[in-house]
Amino acid sequence: MTLKDLARELGVSTATISNAFNRPDQLSPALRNRVLEKARQLGYSGPDAKARSLRTGRSRIVAVVLAESLTYSLNDAVASEFLSGVAEVLDAHGHTLLLLPGRGHASQPPGSGNIADGFIVYGLMPNNQLISELPPQRPLVSVDFDIEGSPAIHIDDTAASQHIAEHALRQRPKRPAIINLRLTEQPCNGRITPEHRFLPHSSTISRARLNGFYTALKAQGFTPEQVPMWNIEENTFAVCAPVVEEILDQPEHQRPDLLLCMSDRIALTVLTCAEQRNIRVPEDLQITGFDGIAEGQYRAPRLTTVRQDSVEKGRIAAQMILGKLPMAPQELTTELIIGESCP
């Protein structure tokens, strides 16, 4: 049942059917109703999206390219919030959301996702080849990193990290330590040793945050060598827990009394593991997070963290793609939230 079939059934031209669905003012209401009625009868549910988008060049679909696998991203609070901001705006303008995995299947057929009218690239590594495979000419916005020639949406990770670290260091901790998120070149879930090399790009979020931490630490007289670091590859409880346990199970005189974590998920894992070991927070151990996810504010002690508005990031990205906002770089503000985990 196609538009053409319907036209034949009704004895009108295909243009009339098309108009009945797309420009009601181009034909008499009576005829229009007749068309719509017949369409329902015959089970014709409107112009085919594929043909329509081929013809018009637009699909009303916006794609979000996710750094991590879809599976992972959908279970990550920060990414989910971001997506919900995107979805909110798209929805309001009658567009839909296509999710594209960043690190696709190796044998991915060429651009099964290039139907999209525009692309939002979320937290991809700067040199990923996928980006060059995206069709040029179509609007593209990057989030949390830069793509040459496209506007990026950012927060000031360095300043925010420095800020929260400065706050934490005011309590004069003896043994501060850092838990990083995807900092090392080689995947590593555990202690970072001098042999490890960091990811090359200084535009990486982790590098930016680490720089902020270091600036604050140095101001307090700590050298990087004095501050042990661990790394985590995936921002989930399951991956974090073993690393955190390794940290907390050290002899007490060696165990850090301040943990600067690069995400709330890591910080919450620390909180949970500390609870299990009867390590008092914040008396024996201070913890800071990053992101400001809802979960961190519900439980006691609440997390001291940097809140970034991921939902708003998503909104802005979507609005740029839809042309509701100029395609220009944006830097969103962050907010230091002081919870009980590090007062």
Added chain:
Amino acid sequence: MTLKDLARELGVSTATISNAFNRPDQLSPALRNRVLEKARQLGYSGPDAKARSLRTGRSRIVAVVLAESLTYSLNDAVASEFLSGVAEVLDAHGHTLLLLPGRGHASQPPGSGNIADGFIVYGLMPNNQLISELPPQRPLVSVDFDIEGSPAIHIDDTAASQHIAEHALRQRPKRPAIINLRLTEQPCNGRITPEHRFLPHSSTISRARLNGFYTALKAQGFTPEQVPMWNIEENTFAVCAPVVEEILDQPEHQRPDLLLCMSDRIALTVLTCAEQRNIRVPEDLQITGFDGIAEGQYRAPRLTTVRQDSVEKGRIAAQMILGKLPMAPQELTTELIIGESCP
């Protein structure tokens, strides 16, 4: 820059270009490389997905229609897990995921989403008109409710609820109560009174779960009238909290000593609010949840709940759509998890 342009540039036919991208075995490697090289030079990034899908009839896109708004669904742990199961399978087979809002914009243009090769409808109300607007003939799977003529993926909500309630009632609580999720016909965040009418469809998840609770309660000599009920419209902390506070702030002799909650999110909110009020769990208040989301198992006390495998639901739905599994109804098993919130 289209396929045809490229063909002209190279002095070959369009079919050759098409083959170069789609069937490498149909032309000499030398020619193929020449094509690919030239394509890169000219910035041609492969066959246009719109035209290709018009021609082939397939788009390699599968749509998930979500009951709630995208914004809400993306922030709900259960829905996210489901989506991640779907995404995992689609990804593995080179398909992508299109998210469609169930309760769309009123003025939604006809089916901007009917490009999809198949549809997975997640937790929609049975009589939603949207379903009839989906193109017929294309595979359709429903999850957590039934659509006539399509296979559904389910759990046995009634049996699972009965099971957990039976467990909870073994402790002989004096004042059991229920916190429902979207049970009433009219939106209601608060106490359910006799005036309230329930949602009509007995195939609704809430009705099924309530039935299970009632069966267990009756077996212990409780009549429905003796068991106060509250309702919650949206499964978020922000919406749950006021209702939960209303419940917990009652005088102690009136306050429930067992709360059967229809979701883990609700149960976790109860836990948080109880903590704030120094109500001991489980001594003064027992709490049960439903779903088995990760968050409920991280914090102490862990939630007593029914674990359902939402990820697996998503996997199965996607596999059916892709034809990897027969299009037949499936009922997944659930598991009673006994945490400290109701031992």
Added chain:
DNA sequence: CTGTTAGCGCGTTCAA
């Protein structure tokens, strides 16, 4: 191995 041809279903002229 390569080229030719005929649509896929629709939107948009332009003329009536």
Added chain:
DNA sequence: TTGAACGCGCTAACAG
């Protein structure tokens, strides 16, 4: 207000 004709960019079938 309506209809006829064209082509959006591509792929499948076949012919060479």
